[in-house]
Amino acid sequence: MRTFNVIVEKDPDTGLFVGSVPGWPGAHSQGASFEELEKNLREVIAMLLEDGDPKLESEFVGLQTIQVA
Numbered sequence: 001m002r003t004f005n006v007i008v009e010k011d012p013d014t015g016l017f018v019g020s021v022p023g024w025p026g027a028h029s030q031g032a033s034f035e036e037l038e039k040n041l042r043e044v045i046a047m048l049l050e051d052g053d054p055k056l057e058s059e060f061v062g063l064q065t066i067q068v069a
Contacts, residue, residue, distance in 0.1 A: 004022065007021075007060075008037065017031050017033070018032045019038075022059075022060040023058035024048070024056055027041075027044060028044070029043075035036060
């Protein structure tokens, strides 16, 4: 079992949830709900893993909140 971090955003035009694995080109999908997004991402990631381990272009470190006056 592999674990990947996913960034989830909501598209303001379509209202769809969009998810992507940071640093992994092609590892992204969308869905009308979190459940649909997760299902779609699992399918995409499983398909991409058929070609072997991912060659990540960057490493997800975390999120930071910044306040600006």
